[in-house]
Amino acid sequence: AQKVTQAQTEISVVEKEDVTLDCVYETRDTTYYLFWYKQPPSGELVFLIRRNSFDEQNEISGRYSWNFQKSTSSFNFTITASQVVDSAVYFCALSEAIGAAGNKLTFGGGTRVLVKP
């Protein structure tokens, strides 16, 4: 069975500090996809990034960066120079193919990020 673990339940930082969110996953699939979603207080989940298992190139997009290491089954996410608007719950998810269309996501428990002014 697939499993995603986000060991940090809550992180509190002061604005402009960097924040790194950890994600460790377990899967027997050789091809899989990993996602990060953001859930602001309003409740909807916002897609941030997707990574496939055969592309370990790390990426930076604005203040966000991701570190995918297949050898340690980790897919960590960093917010640089955090802002109050970054306050949200962040979820890591692992994708499993389910047949004709779509995918099945296994979510981690989420990490609540609180950015104080």
Next chain:
Amino acid sequence: DGGITQSPKYLFRKEGQNVTLSCEQNLNHDAMYWYRQDPGQGLRLIYYSQIVNDFQKGDIAEGYSVSREKKESFPLTVTSAQKNPTAFYLCASSPGQKNQPQHFGDGTRLSIL
């Protein structure tokens, strides 16, 4: 604008009552999903549907039912058999390709009266 619409935003259920949560998408996505989120926890899959008139149970399907009569609609019924229905329910959809992200609605918060 394209997106996923869930209604109502808040819903209250009486003991022994069935209630139905609506989910509509105009993204022309093939697959649709229902998730349950309990406070401080991640999302758990209730049901999913890959094509019209077909759906499969997720990890926590007991006490729930769904239908998929139209591509754009995937309503969820919380039956009286679900003894602990209080939660935040999220609907999602995704294109047919397996590597595509799921897009989520704004959610429905269900409470017991």
